[in-house]
Amino acid sequence: MTYLRNCWYMAAWADEVGEAGLARTLLDQPIFLFRDADGAPQALLDRCPHRFAPLSMGEVAGGVVTCRYHGLAFDGTGACVHNPHGPVTRALATPSYPVAERHRAIWIWMGDPERADPDQIRDLGFLADAPDTAFNKGYVLGGGNYQLFVDNILDLSHTDYLHPDTLGGGSITRTRAKVEQRDDGIIKIMWDSYDDVPPPLVRSKMPEGVERADSWTHVEWSAPGVMKLVNGAVPAGTPREGAGNSINVHIMTPESERTTHYFFASTRDYALDDAELNEAIRRIRAQIFSTEDEPMIAAQQERIGAADFWDLKPALLRIDEGAVAVRRRLDTLIAAEQAEWQAETA
Amino acid sequence: MTYLRNCWYMAAWADEVGEAGLARTLLDQPIFLFRDADGAPQALLDRCPHRFAPLSMGEVAGGVVTCRYHGLAFDGTGACVHNPHGPVTRALATPSYPVAERHRAIWIWMGDPERADPDQIRDLGFLADAPDTAFNKGYVLGGGNYQLFVDNILDLSHTDYLHPDTLGGGSITRTRAKVEQRDDGIIKIMWDSYDDVPPPLVRSKMPEGVERADSWTHVEWSAPGVMKLVNGAVPAGTPREGAGNSINVHIMTPESERTTHYFFASTRDYALDDAELNEAIRRIRAQIFSTEDEPMIAAQQERIGAADFWDLKPALLRIDEGAVAVRRRLDTLIAAEQAEWQAETA
Amino acid sequence: MTYLRNCWYMAAWADEVGEAGLARTLLDQPIFLFRDADGAPQALLDRCPHRFAPLSMGEVAGGVVTCRYHGLAFDGTGACVHNPHGPVTRALATPSYPVAERHRAIWIWMGDPERADPDQIRDLGFLADAPDTAFNKGYVLGGGNYQLFVDNILDLSHTDYLHPDTLGGGSITRTRAKVEQRDDGIIKIMWDSYDDVPPPLVRSKMPEGVERADSWTHVEWSAPGVMKLVNGAVPAGTPREGAGNSINVHIMTPESERTTHYFFASTRDYALDDAELNEAIRRIRAQIFSTEDEPMIAAQQERIGAADFWDLKPALLRIDEGAVAVRRRLDTLIAAEQAEWQAETA
Structure with missing residues (x-):
């Protein structure tokens, strides 16, 4: 199905995304929502770039999610920040999505990230x-x-x-x-x-x-x-x-x-x-x-x-x-x- | 699948179609069977022409079925007989099917309606x-x-x-x-x-x-x-x-x-x-x-x-x-x- | 999916195939595993050649499986050995597969039967x-x-x-x-x-x-x-x-x-x-x-x-x-x- 891409979709109520994060499919994409060390929401494709295990099956600590299958760890930008099996490279990144918390909700932008402006989120x-x-x-x-x-x-x-x-x-x-x-x-x-x-x-x-x-x-x-x-x-x-x-x-x-x-x-x-x-x-x-x-x-x-x-x-x-x-x-x-x-x- | 169309199919036992009617899929078509004010069986495509809600979720009274979603009402011919939102027009009709009650059963004709002759129903x-x-x-x-x-x-x-x-x-x-x-x-x-x-x-x-x-x-x-x-x-x-x-x-x-x-x-x-x-x-x-x-x-x-x-x-x-x-x-x-x-x- | 064909696949643990046999889908094919009169394992396509009933719904006795739907009986080679409704012909055969019991397991060969050599089964x-x-x-x-x-x-x-x-x-x-x-x-x-x-x-x-x-x-x-x-x-x-x-x-x-x-x-x-x-x-x-x-x-x-x-x-x-x-x-x-x-x- 063809969705509107360059817009903000509500992804969750803010309190749905706690310490353990939240796995939710949005626009056919499996997404993992979690919070960084400052409590700001983050959204990654819920699929480890290594063997495609859901990151949501792993653990979140200090704003970093660690895959439960082989221990690769990612921050909210999708960059790999820990690889127990070799060097951390840019190739190990997983797609991330702009997110923002507004009006007791978390919003996600699944289009061109350069156009993502949280001020365009509907004023609620x-x-x-x-x-x-x-x-x-x-x-x-x-x-x-x-x-x-x-x-x-x-x-x-x-x-x-x-x-x-x-x-x-x-x-x-x-x-x-x-x-x-x-x-x-x-x-x-x-x-x-x-x-x-x-x-x-x-x-x-x-x-x-x-x-x-x-x-x-x-x-x-x-x-x-x-x-x-x-x-x-x-x-x-x-x-x-x-x-x-x-x-x-x-x-x-x-x-x-x-x-x-x-x-x-x-x-x-x-x-x-x-x-x-x-x-x-x-x-x-x-x-x-x-x-x-x-x-x-x-x-x-x-x-x-x-x-x-x-x-x-x-x-x-x-x-x-x-x-x-x-x-x-x-x-x-x-x-x-x-x-x-x-x-x-x- | 290609079905024989110009023939009578048994749709239900007669006593299956009571006051509330009966929703049943026949030859891949969702059909709503109900009775008119005289007790004669009727069959409509079980899909309101307005927003495609199943008519079977509505209510039957006096041989008229009223859609539970927006209140359009249809008689056994499929004609709209009540529209709370404007004029009753022919465009509001829903397809109907010839039906007949014979031998304790209700029979439906899903082919050319002009050829539907209840005397062709098998003598049981x-x-x-x-x-x-x-x-x-x-x-x-x-x-x-x-x-x-x-x-x-x-x-x-x-x-x-x-x-x-x-x-x-x-x-x-x-x-x-x-x-x-x-x-x-x-x-x-x-x-x-x-x-x-x-x-x-x-x-x-x-x-x-x-x-x-x-x-x-x-x-x-x-x-x-x-x-x-x-x-x-x-x-x-x-x-x-x-x-x-x-x-x-x-x-x-x-x-x-x-x-x-x-x-x-x-x-x-x-x-x-x-x-x-x-x-x-x-x-x-x-x-x-x-x-x-x-x-x-x-x-x-x-x-x-x-x-x-x-x-x-x-x-x-x-x-x-x-x-x-x-x-x-x-x-x-x-x-x-x-x-x-x-x-x-x- | 394209599978490797000319090789031995493990089909079951030996003790899974008892008197009643075992129905199991292998490489997308429904297979019926059972034992002949000497206890040797046999494997047939689990589909009667007559009306396609699963042979596994039938009964096994003396190394012969009898279809529960119309009574045709087959031995482990897939040949019909009993037809209550007429002559036993070669057309009544059902596909069979080479099998062997080794190392507490039953192995099946789903490729060219002429190449099936049990000595190629991995030594366990x-x-x-x-x-x-x-x-x-x-x-x-x-x-x-x-x-x-x-x-x-x-x-x-x-x-x-x-x-x-x-x-x-x-x-x-x-x-x-x-x-x-x-x-x-x-x-x-x-x-x-x-x-x-x-x-x-x-x-x-x-x-x-x-x-x-x-x-x-x-x-x-x-x-x-x-x-x-x-x-x-x-x-x-x-x-x-x-x-x-x-x-x-x-x-x-x-x-x-x-x-x-x-x-x-x-x-x-x-x-x-x-x-x-x-x-x-x-x-x-x-x-x-x-x-x-x-x-x-x-x-x-x-x-x-x-x-x-x-x-x-x-x-x-x-x-x-x-x-x-x-x-x-x-x-x-x-x-x-x-x-x-x-x-x-x-």
């Missing part, structure tokens, strides 16, 4: 700034192509059918989304609903007796699959000012053509010190995404099989406007990148 | 007519190509080796089968055995002291893989008139190139109200087919692998006459159908 | 001669190409990293191996270490207080993957004469391109009647090979995937000299054999 500072009592997160290894997982967030009308007992109430379906394609590469999809029945989870937070709400759900996508989702609601007809917002991220990174690392997190601008609420939010989200979204998307993938998505001629609905805009944007970016590389190598 | 009225106390059935998902499962019924000499403790006693091996290729498309294979040792299960029903029997086993195959099997036995030299017959069906429908829906049922023309006998027959047949036949055929398939059966040059024996006649008939039917389609599309 | 008489109290053996079905398993024995420096608590102490790493390519086809790799720290298992057998040892480890490979390994140690500076030797074999036979039958055994020239020691050796070796070597090699294979080993450009170290010599030798033998066959069939 609200995650880093959130107190621990107002930050929760999760991870699901999903059985479908990452674009299907992206579609799922860009077309939230699905909540009305897939999550009717929690997130869906029909108001998204009854609201036509506005789609903005911004110059900074962000595509923004906005559902603003007025005087409608709120979803069960929203209704439970409304004052007693309130049956209708004004609500908003705004998603901002940027390449390759990083989405910020803000939503909130007030009793119908009351001012939005001062209403609490739920502020979420959904980030999709391909593991392979048919599997996706689905990272999600949630913070908010109210009840920041309510640890109990925080834990309840974490639990319900993990449950919904793993038992309702993931199985549906895995089933979609099974039906699609090896076919190209567009070759199957999906029937397009109004609700797909945002998702289709994003797919086209991503296709354009990938095509441009491929064309550039072909021009360089011609 | 004896199944429908049997009282519940003289009808039993079963189903096994078999790990081999459907033609291997068909072969297994057309060459019953295998019972002498694979089922020596129940169905086999050697008399089939010692009897040369007569094979009739009839004009109505049926190929009939007849084993008539005289004054021979009966199989254990037959012997147990003979009068005490009787050690030899006259017996008959007649199989009638029609395309694609529908077989009626009648057998009975009397003490050697006594009249056949009035002897009880066991009347069975074995029906094979491809799930995929290497897996088969094996449907079987049994009725009889004696002891029609003996529910206990009926249950005993059901149990022994299910056990034999699932623990002796299916593993052997799955092992055959594993040895054949991806090779064409004839390319492996099977050694032909006298006992294969019926099975080979059927394979050749089926190959001829498939080749004719392919030629006709190529002529039409040329 | 020390296994046969060992008393039962000084002979132990094991078997692991390994998840990697057989050449990776061969490499593992030819480069024993891995013991210092993969088995630091038992077999490794660093002395192999600190010793440059001598490699001899002998005219008889054997490639011999010798590690002779002086005044060095012995591995934990060796140290435990040294006199109390002895911290340094002189040790030797000699491996002799012959095609396709038969290796004899002799090692021993004495307190540093003391005479080697009279010191005990551990005498081992490691034999690799391909099951498929990515799986290997790994046979290993151990005898010795001391403490020949110590059954308890023998069992302790058996246990520790089986544990190390199955829980440390096999998982590492399976992980290597996963990283290599479908790629050719050399195409991945492995970084060569001093320690690889013996393993590389063996890989080149084997490649040369296979290429010569292929060239000869192409010349014959041109």
Whole structure:
């Protein structure tokens, strides 16, 4: 599969990469994530250049990973720093990848390393700034192509059918989304609903007796699959000012053509010190995404099989406007990148 | 794999398709079987035209299936009857297949729908007519190509080796089968055995002291893989008139190139109200087919692998006459159908 | 995958082939090993020529295997000796393979049968001669190409990293191996270490207080993957004469391109009647090979995937000299054999 290369992919939550490191396949490549002596993340191809043993089966100490098969040791640049069997040479290097830790996550650049600029990582500072009592997160290894997982967030009308007992109430379906394609590469999809029945989870937070709400759900996508989702609601007809917002991220990174690392997190601008609420939010989200979204998307993938998505001629609905805009944007970016590389190598 | 298309395949036992419907892959196609408001069976491609979610993950009510992902609803013709996101258009249709309920079973036509005539369904009225106390059935998902499962019924000499403790006693091996290729498309294979040792299960029903029997086993195959099997036995030299017959069906429908829906049922023309006998027959047949036949055929398939059966040059024996006649008939039917389609599309 | 054909592969330990025979895939071919009426081993393609059922699902009696599906019976030459359904003809034969029992093992020849000479089987008489109290053996079905398993024995420096608590102490790493390519086809790799720290298992057998040892480890490979390994140690500076030797074999036979039958055994020239020691050796070796070597090699294979080993450009170290010599030798033998066959069939 052809992936966008010159961009930052989320590789892991920062706390997933501890002393022992983390082996994870990203864009079909086995990668070993670990930390140097200063705690900075590093990423190497998880394959010793000598006999191709996974470096992740070895040990990390002082920012150096030692292969468990023959004792070659590498630092975070991929350079061999110890060879028990002869001289340390440059030929013993293993590929490394630019990585950066931002916003409680570790990001990896799997394209041209000279272009890797951590300042291009999407600004998700609200995650880093959130107190621990107002930050929760999760991870699901999903059985479908990452674009299907992206579609799922860009077309939230699905909540009305897939999550009717929690997130869906029909108001998204009854609201036509506005789609903005911004110059900074962000595509923004906005559902603003007025005087409608709120979803069960929203209704439970409304004052007693309130049956209708004004609500908003705004998603901002940027390449390759990083989405910020803000939503909130007030009793119908009351001012939005001062209403609490739920502020979420959904980030999709391909593991392979048919599997996706689905990272999600949630913070908010109210009840920041309510640890109990925080834990309840974490639990319900993990449950919904793993038992309702993931199985549906895995089933979609099974039906699609090896076919190209567009070759199957999906029937397009109004609700797909945002998702289709994003797919086209991503296709354009990938095509441009491929064309550039072909021009360089011609 | 190239299947015969313009014919009726058994898709399910009628009682397998209840309120929730039934998802089943037939001839490599995922199919959703359900019932309309009148209880008539319907069959749709189990893939929503919008985003390819399986319709079988949705809900059926009043003969309409609603997709669980975005709420599109379809009737049994495949037409969209409800779109919460915009107009109902013809582009939203999903493929449907002619189906019919006959003889306690549901049959599907996966070829040219204009040719689908339920009167061409093989007459198995004896199944429908049997009282519940003289009808039993079963189903096994078999790990081999459907033609291997068909072969297994057309060459019953295998019972002498694979089922020596129940169905086999050697008399089939010692009897040369007569094979009739009839004009109505049926190929009939007849084993008539005289004054021979009966199989254990037959012997147990003979009068005490009787050690030899006259017996008959007649199989009638029609395309694609529908077989009626009648057998009975009397003490050697006594009249056949009035002897009880066991009347069975074995029906094979491809799930995929290497897996088969094996449907079987049994009725009889004696002891029609003996529910206990009926249950005993059901149990022994299910056990034999699932623990002796299916593993052997799955092992055959594993040895054949991806090779064409004839390319492996099977050694032909006298006992294969019926099975080979059927394979050749089926190959001829498939080749004719392919030629006709190529002529039409040329 | 192209295998060397005209050579003896170890198929099984002799005691693995009992009355019921043994089904085992060798070089991608399903083989049925059993014994004739005199107890001599026989090998047939494990696929009945009639309908391709595995013969191993049948029964062996008096050196004849009877197919469980239709009762055809074959002797060890592959000739049909009983056909319940008609004449016994030569067309009913199934392929057979030369086999021989030597050195407690059964060997199979999967090349030109006319060249099969059991005297070419590697002389491992020390296994046969060992008393039962000084002979132990094991078997692991390994998840990697057989050449990776061969490499593992030819480069024993891995013991210092993969088995630091038992077999490794660093002395192999600190010793440059001598490699001899002998005219008889054997490639011999010798590690002779002086005044060095012995591995934990060796140290435990040294006199109390002895911290340094002189040790030797000699491996002799012959095609396709038969290796004899002799090692021993004495307190540093003391005479080697009279010191005990551990005498081992490691034999690799391909099951498929990515799986290997790994046979290993151990005898010795001391403490020949110590059954308890023998069992302790058996246990520790089986544990190390199955829980440390096999998982590492399976992980290597996963990283290599479908790629050719050399195409991945492995970084060569001093320690690889013996393993590389063996890989080149084997490649040369296979290429010569292929060239000869192409010349014959041109």
